[in-house]
Amino acid sequence: MHGHFPTSGFSDALVILGAAGVVIPAFARIRISPVIGFILVGLLVGPAGLGAMAGDVPWLNYVTISNPEAVEPFAEFGIVLLLFAIGLELSFRRLWGMRRLVFGVGAAELLFSAVLIGLALYGLGQSSSGSIALGLALALSSTALVLPLVGTTSAVGRSALAMLLFEDLAIVPIIFALSAMGPQSTEGFGGLMTTIALGIATMAAMLVLGRILLPRLFAQAARTKSPELFLSASLLVVIIASLVTTAAGLSPLMGALLAGILIAETDYHSEVEVITAPFRGLALGIFLITVGMSVDVRLIVENWSEVLAAVVGVLLLKAVVTGVLLRLNGARKSVAAEAGLIMASPSETTLIVLSAASAAQLIQPETAAFWQIVTAIGLTITPLLAKLGQVTARRVDRQADVEPQGIATGQDAPDVVVIGFGRVGRLVADMLTAHGRSFIAVESNVDTVAACRREGLPVIFGDVARPEFVDRLNLGHARSLVLTMDDPVLTVRLTRKVRGWCPNLAIVARARDARHAAELYKAGATDAVPETLESSLQLSEAVLVDLGIAMGPVIASIHEKRSELRKEIMELGDLEDEPVLTRRRLRDAINPG
Numbered sequence: 001m002h003g004h005f006p007t008s009g010f011s012d013a014l015v016i017l018g019a020a021g022v023v024i025p026a027f028a029r030i031r032i033s034p035v036i037g038f039i040l041v042g043l044l045v046g047p048a049g050l051g052a053m054a055g056d057v058p059w060l061n062y063v064t065i066s067n068p069e070a071v072e073p074f075a076e077f078g079i080v081l082l083l084f085a086i087g088l089e090l091s092f093r094r095l096w097g098m099r100r101l102v103f104g105v106g107a108a109e110l111l112f113s114a115v116l117i118g119l120a121l122y123g124l125g126q127s128s129s130g131s132i133a134l135g136l137a138l139a140l141s142s143t144a145l146v147l148p149l150v151g152t153t154s155a156v157g158r159s160a161l162a163m164l165l166f167e168d169l170a171i172v173p174i175i176f177a178l179s180a181m182g183p184q185s186t187e188g189f190g191g192l193m194t195t196i197a198l199g200i201a202t203m204a205a206m207l208v209l210g211r212i213l214l215p216r217l218f219a220q221a222a223r224t225k226s227p228e229l230f231l232s233a234s235l236l237v238v239i240i241a242s243l244v245t246t247a248a249g250l251s252p253l254m255g256a257l258l259a260g261i262l263i264a265e266t267d268y269h270s271e272v273e274v275i276t277a278p279f280r281g282l283a284l285g286i287f288l289i290t291v292g293m294s295v296d297v298r299l300i301v302e303n304w305s306e307v308l309a310a311v312v313g314v315l316l317l318k319a320v321v322t323g324v325l326l327r328l329n330g331a332r333k334s335v336a337a338e339a340g341l342i343m344a345s346p347s348e349t350t351l352i353v354l355s356a357a358s359a360a361q362l363i364q365p366e367t368a369a370f371w372q373i374v375t376a377i378g379l380t381i382t383p384l385l386a387k388l389g390q391v392t393a394r395r396v397d398r399q400a401d402v403e404p405q406g407i408a409t410g411q412d413a414p415d416v417v418v419i420g421f422g423r424v425g426r427l428v429a430d431m432l433t434a435h436g437r438s439f440i441a442v443e444s445n446v447d448t449v450a451a452c453r454r455e456g457l458p459v460i461f462g463d464v465a466r467p468e469f470v471d472r473l474n475l476g477h478a479r480s481l482v483l484t485m486d487d488p489v490l491t492v493r494l495t496r497k498v499r500g501w502c503p504n505l506a507i508v509a510r511a512r513d514a515r516h517a518a519e520l521y522k523a524g525a526t527d528a529v530p531e532t533l534e535s536s537l538q539l540s541e542a543v544l545v546d547l548g549i550a551m552g553p554v555i556a557s558i559h560e561k562r563s564e565l566r567k568e569i570m571e572l573g574d575l576e577d578e579p580v581l582t583r584r585r586l587r588d589a590i591n592p593g
Contacts, residue, residue: 015045015065016286023285035145038285039380042292049297065293075290078283079348080256082144083168084238085280086152086161087260088273095261098162105159105329106166109343113139113321117314126367129181133357134371136174138314140167140347142379143253144284149386150342155447156389159326159339171251171349175356202248203258206241210262218268227275234272235279237263287348288379294351295376299369310374315385319344332446334393341389345378394463414438414458417473419494420484421448421459424510428482429457442473464494475502483509488516492523499524 023037043049045064053060065071095102118135122128143164151157214237221233237259245255263269300307323340327333351372358368416432418425421443432439441459443449452459462469464485475481475498483491491509498507508527511517517528 015041015063016071016282016289034285035288035383036380038288039292039295039376042289043295043297044292045289046293046295048293048295065289071286071290074283075287076252078280078285078287079144080238080242080252081276081280081283082147083253084256084260085273085276086143086147087257087262088264088269092261092265095165098158098165101159101162101329102166105325106163108325109163109322110136110139110167110170112325113318116317116321120313120317127362130357130363130367132181133178133353133360133362134367136178137350137353137357138346138371138375139318140171140350140353141318141343142345142347142382143168144287144348145345145379145382146342146386148284149383150338154445155332155335156339156342156393159331159335160343163322163343165257167347167349168251168253168257171253171352174353176249178353178356178362179360181360181362198248199245199250199254202244202250203254206244206255206258207262210259211265214262215266215268218263218266218272222268222271230271231275234263234276238276291348291376291379294372295380296369296373299373300377303370306370307373307377310371311377314346314374314378315344334396335446337396338389338393341392342382342386344385345382346375348379350375394465414440414478416440416480416482417442417475417478418482418484419464420486420510421452422484422486425482425484428484465490467497470494470497475505478505480506480508483507485510488512488519492516492519495520495525496523 023034023041027034027037042065047065050060050064114132114135116135117138118131121134122131126134141160141164146160146164147157150160152161217233217237218230221230224230238256241255241259242252243255245258246252263272319340321340322343323336326336326339331339354363354368354371354375357363358365415437416439418428418432418439418441421429421441425441425443429439429441439458441452441457442462442464443452443459444461444463446461449459449461462472464470481498481502483494485491488511491511495507495509498505506526507524508529509520509525511520511528511530513530517530520528
C-alpha cells in the first residue's frame, strides 16, 4: 500500500482535537471563555486564513481545515447535543410554568426585534421581502452560546431560556415562510398549516411513546453495567428523535430538545447528562470552529465601517427591545439589563435563515455574505457581552434594592450578621435560631433572597463587594459577623476591612483550607474554619465512636486536636523565615495529601 494516503480527514481531526486540547486549558488559565478561542482557531485555519495558502505551502494541509463542508455535519451534531442537554435540565412542569415567558415575552421579543431591524434595513434601501428575511434572521439569538454562559436556573437564565425556546419553535415556520415568499415558490399558506399540523402530531406521538419506551430502554442498558451501551442508547435516542422531527418538517433541534425532556422525567437523566458531556463539548467546539471559518477578514477590512455599524446597530436594538420587554413583564432592572445584553448577538440559526433567504432569492448572495460576517462577529463577542451584562447588572438597580432594607440599631439590632446564605449560611442560621439568637443574612442571589423572604427569613439582598453597602450594615451594633461566601479573596478582603472598622467584633469566617485560614487570621478573623480540617475531624469522631470508644473522651480529643491545629494555622502565616523543611512538615501535618 504505497499509493497516495488520504490525509484530509486525519488532518482535520488533528486540527480539531489539537484546538480542544490547547484552547480550553489556555483560555481557562487566562479566564477567558474558550468560545472565543475556538472561533479564533477557525478563523486561523479556515479557508480565509492559513487554508488560503495551503495550495502553495503543502505542509499547511496538515494544520488547516482542508474540507470545511465535511466538518459541518459534526458541528450540527454539536448543536443537537446542546439542545438535548438543555432538555435534560427541564421538565414538563417547569415548561408549563414558563409558558407566559415563552409565548409572551419570547414571541414579543422575536416579533419586535424583527420588525424594527426590518424597518431600519428597508429605510436603508433593502427590498421589502429582503428586509423581512433579514429582520427575522437577525432577531434570533444564540442558544449554543447563551445558555452555557448563564445556565437555566438563574433569573437571567430562565428569561433567556424562555425566549430561546420560542425561537427554536419558530425557526422551521420562519424558514418555510421565507421559502414560500420566494418568486419561484409553489408553496402557500396551506402548505405551512400542513407542516405545523404534522409537526404537532409528531411531537405528541413522541411524547407518548417516549414515556413508555425510554424508561424500559435505559433500564435494560443500566442492567448491563456497560457505559458503552448506556452511551450508545443515549446517542441513539437523540439521533432518532432528531430524524423524526426532521422528517415531519420540523427542526432536528426540536427533536433533541424533546428527547432530553423525556429522559429528564426518568431516573437516568443524571447518568445520561454525565456520559454525553464529553461529546457535547467537543461537538460544540467543532461548531465554533466552523463559525470562525465563515469569517472573511479581507471583506471585513474592506468594509470595516459598514460591518461595525451593522454589528453595533443590531446589538443595541436587540438589547433595548429585550430589556424593555422583560421590564414590562416585571423583571428586575438588573435582570433585564443582563438578559438584554447577552441576547443581543445573532444566532447560529441566523446563518441557516440567511442561507434559506438567499436560496429563495429574497436577498442577494453578497448581502447574505455580509450579514454572515456580522453574525460571526456577534457570536464571537457573545462571551464579552455576557461579562458586560454581569458588570452592568451589578450597577443597575442595586441601590434601590438595598435602600428599604438595613440592620436595626440599638436594642433591636440582631446578634449576628451572616453574609452568604447558601448551604453553609443557612445551616448557621438554623443553629442560631435553635439557640434563640437573632440574625440577619445578606445574599447576592436575588432568587435565593426571594425564596427566603417567602419563608419569613430575615434575608436582605446586597453585594458586599461594594464598600458603601457594607457601611449600611451597621456592623458596630452586631455582636458577631459570620462569613460563609465561597469567594476566598473577597472573604479575606472583607475581613480586613471590617476588622479595621470594628476592632471588637467577633468575625467567624469559612475557609477553604489551612492556607486560606492562615490568611484570614492575619486579616483579623476571630475564628477561621477550614472545610478540609473540619471534615477530617468529623470523620475521626465517627470512626472512633464506631470503634466503641466512649463519646466523652472522643469529643475531648477532637476539641484538643482542633485547638492544636488552630494554633498551628495561626503560626502558618509567620513561617516565611523558617527553613523549607520545617514549613513543609507543618503544612503536611495540617493539610495531608
